[in-house]
Amino acid sequence: MSGSCYGQGYGEAGGKNLYLPKIAEIINIKEETKGARAVKTFRFRFVDELAQRSFSYRAGQCAIVSVFGAGECMFALSNTPLIKDYMEVSVLRQGRVTAALHELQVGDTIGVRGPFGNGFPIANWVGKNIIFIGGGIGQAPIRSIMNTCIRKKGDFKRLTLIYGARTTADLVFRDELDQLLKSPDIEVHLSIDVAEKSWPHFVGFVPTNVLEVKPPPDDSIAVTCGPPIMIKFVIMNLEKLGFKDDQIFTTVEAKMKCGIGKCGRCNIGGVYVCKDGPVFSQKQLKALPQEY
Amino acid sequence: MTQDRPMKEGLIKKGEVVRWLRALAKEGKEVLVPVETDGKVGYEPLSSVKDDKVLLDFTNSHRPPKGVVFPQNEVLLLYETEKDKKDAAGKIKKGSLKVREVRPEMKETVIFAIRPCDARAVAILDIVFSGTNMDPYYWARREKVLLVGLACAEPDLNCFCTSVGGSPGGKEGLDILLTGIDGGLYAEALTTKGVDLMASKAFEAPGAGASEEAEVTHKAAIVAFARVLKDGVVEPKAVAETLTGKYEDPYWDETARRCIGCGACAFLCPTCHCFDINDEGTKRKGRRVRSWDTCQFPDFTQHTSGHNPRPLKKFRIRQRVYHKFKYMPDNIGVLGCVGCGRCISMCPMNMDIFKVLVDVKAWEAQAKKGAKP
């Protein structure tokens, strides 16, 4: 062990510094929801053209966004990686960094490092039905994989989206959802928890809607993301419908700092959520200590 | 003071040691030596120490010299947004954001008389901070550090390195191992850098049987572990296996009750490596710093949403044990503990990780008994 790894430099000639963010400019900000649970989608590009061109990621991977002075946060990249001109993260205003991010304007600069994590194993899903099940802000990583599958719809059988939020004001990507409702590429089922005037779709929790839609398990993959309690019941209901553990995928949330599996914060059992996740199959999750 | 050819083994008289170290310092190296200050042993720069203060006879330093390769605070980068400027036409040009990496710069540093457990811990940190995601800050320091080990003649009360795959004469992580024998310190260069360090007239050829004498010193120390004499050796592989089934055992609840949730154990541990990253400064100008953190602090895993995956002490102390004795061996093939015993000596409430290992060993024995037909 002594003398190991002495050869690898880290400077210009050798390895990269994964702690060092590159500078990106915000080119668009979209208010998805307002109020206490405000969500904004930030669209950004690296200031350096080469950095932008060489940035490639898999759906489900994340980036760590720096608002210098406030700190850093890990967000799922919410647009499909097939779009090369920009990246998007959808941010719920919760604490110091997200509040600082929400105060930024188009043209402001942020730091971005990544991509981190494992992404969805989309290559294994070719030829299958994919059911996307999202709740609230959990739709952000779903959007990435969903739009990727839609663009590559020839590779998959039937695509379904089951998405819901507490109220209509909490639905994110509303305009895109309205477009998708009309699209022949994907079957969309929306819901809100409590009835509202002129809401034509399902009223109830997302897990309940899953049972309503009754996606068949044969040759299917389910991808779900949302509040932990929703995920718990969605998985329960998918199992009721006959889905096996290796057919269900979710993203795990954790407090993260370094993003590269060094600082120890997101360590659960034998994995680091930042590095080995955030995408896990239910089969993998069951093998982990239930500390997430 | 260089020899014609490098030596692989040698003998240095105790009286020559400081002279050798001062010569290394004269070459431009930083040499850290063990000294006693206010009753506690610590590693200090040789330049600030008198010859007769350099210790060769001590059990272990109060704090491990981990801070040399992984300091408690480290600036990762500096950021600054330049002020907005007005151009000739009176138009405001927004100041651009500049981010600058801060590279650790260190002289070649020799840590003299590091104990085999602490050196082994550095070897463990080497693995932690490499892999597919190399940590450049760690390596910028580590590349400059040379470890000259001093084999233990006498373990401390809470030492248990032999229960975690170590030994008072262990060589892992070291560039040179020195062992006290009749006539001086028997020296073995274990790396090319060690061979270079030993290129000094201070080292004579060892007598015949010097290496065997050194073995005797090591063995004498191995049988002197109080904890092992009392409770027997613990087998770490068996520990990892036994822990698999004991995750939900009420044992963790009971053990955790007296823990007060401070970070003394982690901050005195030679292998603990968790850290936090924070921005210090204003939105316009400041620095990003990483500092030691510990899974024992209640907010370590707390999400901004308020959800905490480890809300109770029992989850946190269980994580400490499992991470060191199961997750790390399963993941990267090394234990996260070198048996230095500092966490036991420093805990104000007598949390005792060796006792936990002994209890795990008892579970294993129970399970074996139960498994018999």
Next chain:
Amino acid sequence: MSHHEERNKKVREVAKKALEDKKVRYFIGYTPGTYCGRDQPVFVDKPGDVDRLQWGPGSTHNLAVYIMDDKRRPLKKGEQPDKRPIGIIVKGCDTMGLVEYLKERIIDRNDVFLVGVECDGIVDQAKLEARLKKEKVPIKARLDLKLSVEGDDLIVDYEGGNLKVPFKDLMLDKCMVCDRREPIMHDVIITRTGELKEGREETARVGERRKKGRSKSRKEEDYADIKAIEDMTLDERAAYWDKELSRCIRCYACRSSCPLCYCEQCVVDPSNLSTKPTTAPEEKARRPKWVERNNDLSETLFFHLVRALHTAGRCIDCGECERACPMDIPLRKLTRKIRKDMKELFDQEAGSDPNEKPAMATAREEDPQEFVR
């Protein structure tokens, strides 16, 4: 039966009865620790386990520190709050912490069932270990010691021998100046000869004792070391505290072991335990960061000085902070300076009367007002 054994017998009797009668939820006491004759805190839930309890010169810890943890434990689903008290063994110094809790109204007197113990002083573990080393007590024997007091001597029994040392040579510094060897508040009390006396003592007696000026075992609070620092010039004082506090590793052992540091949101502790799922984003976003996580001297000074000031009128000098500190920082010098000031400025002494108003929440006509112009 020696009075040690008699006392242990009574402790177990009292705990057993209280648990059998279901008068308490559980008992917090002391049990033999894992090395060098120290005790460790133990939580006894079942009457069958009371034999684990003991009380002696190794019973250092202030068990009151566990009460707030218990108070804050979230109820499990469907769990009804249990209104029964916690049984807890308290020495004179520990009781004063509970007096402060009552003053600050964070517990009710009926939340605790206090088993007071008359105390002869507690062993300083560091001094004991140094003495054992000096007397060359074999290392294995040092693990299992039995400590007892005979007259003015401490008897250290170990396998193969024993030591008889004047107790004052190995006593904690705080015990040397202790004036409350009899706890002032208790539901039952076990005397130093092992007698069990029933009945609650009210602290009105304390007021009487203070008015009379002395009680039998009272010693003058010795502030000589504080006066020595006060007599230093400002520069000397700054140099002294810079030197002592630069060792701080911000492990928060001091804060964690202090019963009075129970704030979930602490000004100088960056971890904020008051964040819950219901905390508004606005609050989390705007929360000021008073101190950074790094242990630069400036941050550390801020931590310790502000913390010391927050002990004004509250610190009972149980000494746990200094004992818990792994870096031997003389924390009691800071807190005792505040205690001295409180006595001189306001004639106030923390921990004596639960019916007093908290000192820093009280303004009296006769308070010094030279700063008012």
